[in-house]
Amino acid sequence: MTPYWNGEGLESPKYGNVSIIQLFQKMLDFGAKKEDIVCKIFGGAEVLSEQLSVFNVGQRNIELAYKMVAELGISVVSSSTGGKLGRKIYFNAGTGEVLQKYLVKSNSK
Helix, strand or coil: CECCCCCCCCCCCCEHHHHHHHHHHHHHHCCCCHHHCEEEEEECCCCCCCCCHHHCHHHHHHHHHHHHHHHCCCEEEEEEECCCCCEEEEECCCCCCEEEEECCCCCCC
């Protein structure tokens, strides 16, 4: 995911600033009350090659997530962000429980 949609082309949830708003709106549409919504933030690892890491996509995604949920008035109750390893997340929508597994980088090409 990239942090910001620049307004050109089609608005897509592959951009953080679009997906967070769309998810929040869908939750409200399905009957959630804003005061009952909490947030868990995971990800933002720098998993791109060293040549591309100058773009700091992971760090920019982390900063965007925290900024947007703060603007929406949503509390962050748990997080695991940054680093060099990707994550696989298992989310139980019924309980809110999140299980996280770090992904090991493969040296094969």
